[in-house]
Amino acid sequence: MTEELLKLTNNVISRMMLGEAEEARDVVRGVTQIFGEFNVSDFIWLFKKLDLQGFQKRIEDLFQRFDTLVEKIISKREEIRKNKRVKNGEIRDFLEVLLDCVEDESLEIKINRVHIKALIMDFFTAGTDTTAISTEWALVELLKHPMLLQKAREEINNVVGNTRLVEESDCLNLPYLQAIIKETFRLHPPVPMVTRRCVEDCNIENYVIPNGTLVFVNVWSIGRNPKYWENPLEFRPERFLNNGECDNMDVRGQHFQLLPFGSGRRMCPGVSLAIQEVPALLGTMIQCFDFHVVDHKGKILKGEDGAVIDVSERPGLTAPRAHDLVCVPVERSNCPQLNVLAS
Ligand code: HEM
Numbered sequence: 001m002t003e004e005l006l007k008l009t010n011n012v013i014s015r016m017m018l019g020e021a022e023e024a025r026d027v028v029r030g031v032t033q034i035f036g037e038f039n040v041s042d043f044i045w046l047f048k049k050l051d052l053q054g055f056q057k058r059i060e061d062l063f064q065r066f067d068t069l070v071e072k073i074i075s076k077r078e079e080i081r082k083n084k085r086v087k088n089g090e091i092r093d094f095l096e097v098l099l100d101c102v103e104d105e106s107l108e109i110k111i112n113r114v115h116i117k118a119l120i121m122d123f124f125t126a127g128t129d130t131t132a133i134s135t136e137w138a139l140v141e142l143l144k145h146p147m148l149l150q151k152a153r154e155e156i157n158n159v160v161g162n163t164r165l166v167e168e169s170d171c172l173n174l175p176y177l178q179a180i181i182k183e184t185f186r187l188h189p190p191v192p193m194v195t196r197r198c199v200e201d202c203n204i205e206n207y208v209i210p211n212g213t214l215v216f217v218n219v220w221s222i223g224r225n226p227k228y229w230e231n232p233l234e235f236r237p238e239r240f241l242n243n244g245e246c247d248n249m250d251v252r253g254q255h256f257q258l259l260p261f262g263s264g265r266r267m268c269p270g271v272s273l274a275i276q277e278v279p280a281l282l283g284t285m286i287q288c289f290d291f292h293v294v295d296h297k298g299k300i301l302k303g304e305d306g307a308v309i310d311v312s313e314r315p316g317l318t319a320p321r322a323h324d325l326v327c328v329p330v331e332r333s334n335c336p337q338l339n340v341l342a343s
Contacts, residue, residue: 001139001291002324005132005281012277013127017120018073019093027066031125034058037315070117074099095120127270130190133320134260134278135285137188138180140325141235142286143293144309148237149286152177156287162334166283168276175246177279179237185223185251185260187235192220192319194262219259220319228257251275288337289329300328 010028014020039055041047051057077095098116101107142149155176160166171178198213209215224232230239240247249255252271253263261268268274293301293309301308312322331337 001327001329002132002136002321005136006128008281009128009131009135009277010124012131013123015093017094017123018077019095027062027069028124028128030058030062031066031121034062066121067117070120074113074116094123123270126268127273129318129320130270131274131277131281133190133318134181134184134188134274135281136321136325137190138184138278138282139285139291140309140311140321141184141187142180143291143327144311145235148180148235152180152283152286156283160283160287162287162336165336166280166287168280170283171276171279174279174283175241175244176237177283178246179240181275181278181282182240182249182251182258183235183237186229186258187223187233188313188319189219189223189260190318190320191260191262191268193217194219194259196266217259219262222257222259225257285329288332288335290332292328292330294326294328 006028034055037053037055040052041050041055074095077099081096081099095116098111098119101111102113102116142152155174156166159173160170166174194217196215196217198209198211198215201211202209222228226232240249249258251258251260253259253261253267256263261271261274295301295308309325310321310323313319314322
């Protein structure tokens with residue numbers, strides 16, 4: 001499941017940006033992993049110039065692989081643009097818009113090929129792993145709590161029915177599904193730490209934080225703090241519901257006890273996309289499939305056994321599961337796709 005979800009979110013971002021599905025998964029996982037690793041040379045001045053853990057070589061290798069991939073895509077598109085006239089009303093992808101900007105002499109802020117590559121890298125890194133991780137954690141929690149899964153399915157069945165798939169536009173009418181996703185963001189924020197650079201000396205509760213300090217906001221720990229959350233380690237989507245409707249706590253950085261997308265002007269610019277993509281994806285999956293989880297010995301876990309699914313995390317810029325989620329999706333008998341085929 002881990003691999004398939006990453007493939008899917010990679011394809012979504014790739015088709016929006018580049019108009020085609022390009023394989024950047026391995027590079028993206030490599031980048032997010034290296035971001036979170038402890039580099040001795042960053043902390044011990046004497047070792048500053050030594051690359052004791054081989055980071056430099058890994059970074060250069062990732063850079064080369066990504067650069068070759070994007071260079072090939074941009075060159076191919078430039079060739080196509082030479083021979084093509086833009087038609088009115090034509091839907092254009094992100095790369096097309098950026099290449100227009102490179103050619104536009106009148107722009108106040110000029111952008112060049114290096115900027116385009118950086119933006120593509122940024123969006124791949126920030127928008128694929130995060131979305132896949134959120135969906136995977138939500139699915140894991142539902143598999144561990146079959147009653148909640150059942151409730152989510154009933155809601156989908158009542159609101160959407162079984163003649164069509166869940167769509168993004170349905171999500172507003174699926175408060176329980178939304179609560180599941182908020183609860184997943186609380187317990188398993190895909191980006192566990194948000195960083196800020198202190199721009200002036202300040203004093204917080206008698207701690208002096210000098211100008212220039214890099215400050216880490218531990219979003220993961222805030223989401224599990226009993227000061228803000230009742231029984232914080234319990235996965236309970238109901239905490240976000242008020243008389244069956246979504247409460248007013250959102251994930252857009254206004255409620256500081258829940259900051260999966262950060263806050264302020266550097267908060268995640270992909271939030272609007274993510275909060276449509278994750279529920280639509282999770283909703284469709286639980287609408288269409290039952291999942292039989294396979295443990296690390298290859299044994300299929302059923303019923304109560306599902307509760308033992310491992311929930312340890314792997315460190316990095318993002319916080320994915322330490323072990324891939326391996327499960328067998330079994331098509332449900334009243335799956336909308338089957339119904340469409342039968343009619
Ligand atoms: C569930 C999905 C996602 C989560 C949890 C998430 C979370 C975050 C967080 C916590 C930050 C740092 C914010 C801060 O410092 O205050 C961030 C930054 C960013 N995100 Fe997301 N993100 C997600 C999806 C996306 C998507 C789909 C895109 C793009 C299509 C995206 C693009 C970005 C970019 C470009 C930045 C850097 C912004 C900057 O430094 O100014 N993210 N994201």
